[in-house]
Every structure is written in structure tokens, then in C-alpha cells.
Amino acid sequence: MVTGAGSGMGAAVARGLAAEGARCVVLADVDGDSARAVAEGLPAGEAVALDVADAAAVDAAVEEVLGRYGRLDVLVHAAGVDDPAAKRLIAEAVTSGRPPEVTHLLDDAAWRRVMRINLDGTFHLLRAAVRAMRPAGAGAIVVIGSSSVFDTPVGYPHYAASKAGVHAMSQAVAKEVIASGIRVNVVAPGPTDTGMAARTPAALRAGFADPRVRPYATAEEIADIALFLASEAAANLVGAVLLANGGRFTAT
Template sequence: MTGTTEFAGRVALVTGAASGIGASAARWLDAQGIEELVLVDIDRPALDRLGLACKARPFGGDVSDPSLWKLLEREVPRIDYAVLNAGIASNGEITDLDITAWRKTLSVNLDGMFLSLRTALRAMKKAESGAVVLTASVSGIKAAAGTAAYSASKAATIQLAKVAAAEAARYGVRVNAIAPGGVDTGIWDRAEWFAPL
């Protein structure tokens, strides 16, 4: 463990932590000496397999479920950092896209982002400090056929981050969004049209 004083004694929330970008973020924070990681993923058993050295508090559940966040707010009063990364992929041209698939993607990727962001910001507002990173996507900026639901959710995530940054600045909290390009993670295993960079 390399460790830095910036992360000593701090608590970080990571959603979508069981795999891909979320798992990488959790392992990186662990290597930097974070004291505690609050890990959220629908695949609860996979959180135990991350092999972290720090204290880890795993929560299994769907990020779009408000009851998950009510539980977390009761049990985790302090959050210094948050990597809000949970999401799902979907594909289909608009003319063929089923409303159920559309709503599922928006529910997880946008409702889940809102709920996790709200939880993190409530904790950080009390402390008057903190930093949040939301995982958006280049798909939220650049149009690609067949990605309507996913792209709409990620464009909304970018705007949500901007609004949150404007609101949170007055109590000393930074909010940013990242917009990765193609990353070969498990989220894309079922997307035949996806070609990693």
C-alpha cells in the first residue's frame, strides 16, 4: 500500500464497485490509504472478492431503489469522497426500442445516479467538504446510432453533475463528471455493437 495523507482517515463511497471502472476505483483508493470504502453493487458477493486491505462496508442492491439509499444514509453518516459509477448498457434504434428497456436504462443510470449523488451530497454538506466524481460517457456528448437510452442517460448525468457542482460549491464540495470513451468492461459483454478502443 502506497498511501497518502489526503486519504488517511477518510471514507469513500463507490457504486458499481464489483467490476470494471468501479472495482478499479475501489482498488486505487485502497492503495492510496483510504480508511474505509462503502461499496455498492447489485452483485453483492463480488464485492467480497475485491481483496481490499482497508475497511470495506459492502451494500448489495439496485442503485435505483430509494430504500437502499435510506438504509445507507442511516448506516453511513460520513462520506468524504464518492465515485458514482453504477450503470447498465442497452442498445436498440429508437423505432425498435421497447419502453420497458428505455425505462430500465434511465432508472439505473439516471435515477440511480440522482439517489447516490443526493446521499453523498447530504453527508458532505454537513461536513462542508468533499469531492464527487460521476461516471458519464462520451456517449452523452457524441451521438451513435442504437444508443438512445444509454446516451440520453449519460447526457443527463453530465448536466446533473453541472447542476450539483453549482449547488455544492457554496458548502465546499467539488462535483465533476468524467466521460470515458470505449472501455472494455463487463457492462459491454452483451452489447454486440460495442468495439473497445
């Protein structure tokens, strides 16, 4: 099962799992039409419209997988959101040569939207997947986090906080469920060429054009890391956070 599978990294992961011979890949996305479009190109793809912030809907979707296929072997949770309004404010500040001033303008709705989808949504998926995998005593969960946890971009406190919570929660769950044969790991991408990145203002995109490091990653490059973490080749990785930012910075 792959969330956020209607585009970007999620779609790339779904295609990769199908290419690896998965019996079935369930593509979940809040945009059901996009998920169906990707699923139609797969030999064993099935699409479902899913808002990860809706706990009951997440539980029902995973139960449907169990009812139909008897088990859930792999979950890759790639669904998430950024904040275009905050990005615009940051870009305007960069263009005018002044420090960004964003935090005092963030309202509760903006904060809750990012937390509800990024952090709450991750909890909903982790909980549902663990419930599904524990009876089988096996499973692999890969969560897409963010390198923003480490460099905490100025003017983006809600996004950085949501992803920091995702990393910490995933690691805490990883230490708990490895005793049940379930591995949980995190990919922390840097700038990646997805639809979300395409909506980033040009002034901010230009800031990532550093000739000393690799350019924007492709969705497929990040998907390859997720597929590795889901595979038996990563059997000894538990609670790992793999920073995939093209050498923009390192973290300990």
C-alpha cells in the same frame, strides 16, 4: 463509497482509494457477492448490496456509512447499465451493411430500465451524498458519465439521453453545492475494457479498433482520472466533464 464496485471501473476505483490510504472504502453493487469478492482483497473494504434505482436503499446505505464512520468524504458513482438488446440490433445492421433501425423497436421497459438505473440512480446518489457531506462542509463526488453524450451513437438514444442527463444534473448540482465545500465532477469515458464492453458484439468492438487513436482504455486508467478528481489536486475543478476517449473525438 464507490457504486458499481463489484467489477470494472468501480472495482478499480475502490482498489485505488484503498491504495491511497482511505480509512474505509464501502463497495456498493447490485451484485453483493461481486462487491464482497473485491472488498475481501482490500485492507479496509466493506461491501453492501445496493440497487441504485432504489432511493430508500441508497439513503439507508449512506446513513449506515455516517452511523459507522461519522462522515462520507468521497463518493464515486460508477454504477450504470447499457442495453445489450439494442447493441445486438446495431451490430446486425452493421454486419449486413444497412443503417441501424432501433428506436421504433424500443419499448417502455427498455427505456425505463436505462433511465431508472443511469439517471434516477445518479440523482439518488447525488442527493444522499449531498445530505451527508453538507454538515461537514466538505466532500468530493465523482460521477462516471459517458462520451456517448457527445457523439450520440446511432441506435442508442436511451443510453445517450440518460448519460446526457447525468452530465447536466451533475453540473447543476456542482454549481449549487460548491458553496457548501462539496465538489462534483464527471468522467466521460470512451470505449473501456470492462465486463460491459466484453458483452458488446464483435462487430461493434471492431468499429472501435482504429489505429489512429488509443485502444480501449483499461478500467484502471479511467479510475486514475476519478481518483484525481476526488483528490485535493483537483481543488479548482467544479462541474468539470473530463472526456477520456483516447482521442476518438474532441468536444467543446
